[in-house]
Amino acid sequence: MSIATQLASVQGTIPEGVELIAVSKTHPVEAIREAYDAGHRAFGENRVQEFLEKVGDLPKDVQWHLIGHLQRNKVKMVVGRVALIHSVDSPRLLEAIDREAQAKGVCQDILLQAHVAQEQTKFGFAPQELKEYLQSFSSEEHPGIRIRGLMGMATFTFDEQQVRTEFRQLKQLFDWLTGTGLLPTDQRSYLSMGMSGDYHLAIDEGSTMVRVGSAIFGTRQ
Numbered sequence: 001m002s003i004a005t006q007l008a009s010v011q012g013t014i015p016e017g018v019e020l021i022a023v024s025k026t027h028p029v030e031a032i033r034e035a036y037d038a039g040h041r042a043f044g045e046n047r048v049q050e051f052l053e054k055v056g057d058l059p060k061d062v063q064w065h066l067i068g069h070l071q072r073n074k075v076k077m078v079v080g081r082v083a084l085i086h087s088v089d090s091p092r093l094l095e096a097i098d099r100e101a102q103a104k105g106v107c108q109d110i111l112l113q114a115h116v117a118q119e120q121t122k123f124g125f126a127p128q129e130l131k132e133y134l135q136s137f138s139s140e141e142h143p144g145i146r147i148r149g150l151m152g153m154a155t156f157t158f159d160e161q162q163v164r165t166e167f168r169q170l171k172q173l174f175d176w177l178t179g180t181g182l183l184p185t186d187q188r189s190y191l192s193m194g195m196s197g198d199y200h201l202a203i204d205e206g207s208t209m210v211r212v213g214s215a216i217f218g219t220r221q
């Protein structure tokens, strides 16, 4: 099946109000171009180097999303060039993004990555850590960034119930943080969760942004 066909079939399963980020990592510019020509604009990359190699070869109105772990020494290369950084997983990274954005005179939209999965390897703030961090956070002191919501991942497992439970925990955390005003709601806020294998479950559990790669572009090498 062509990329345009697969894109259309994924789009067909996504309800209104949920944004689709087409995750193009490891796929060539031609593949992204095919989805672009079909009308899609939001693409996700997980590595800065790969993003930099692709960005110049694609139209300016592509809306890039950085979804992978970001090292502080690479912050310079993405701030102001991506629509949304999903993977802000530590206070130090947030501070680095804020400083760089202020230096560039821009305001960078970010998501805070929350960690609910069982796996040790997943980056992000534990729920309690996130609550405490946001309770002491001052947006006036961080004019370079705008926190637009949360991103999270479920454990990589075939246990559907576990995946569902983890998405539910993320949604509850998101609702609590927006309900208490710790996450600002003056603009639309996002809950980024769900990938090719689990985005249906994520949407069921309240996701508003899904990051789908292989279901659109095919399996990665």
Ligand SMILES: *Cc1c(COP(=O)(O)O)cnc(C)c1O
Pocket (backbone or CB within 6 Å): 023, 025, 046, 067, 068, 194, 195, 196, 197, 211, 212, 213, 214, 215
């Ligand atoms: C690769 C990746 C995705 C997409 O994964 P697929 O299974 O190909 O849909 C989503 N989110 C993150 C953070 C990723 O690294």
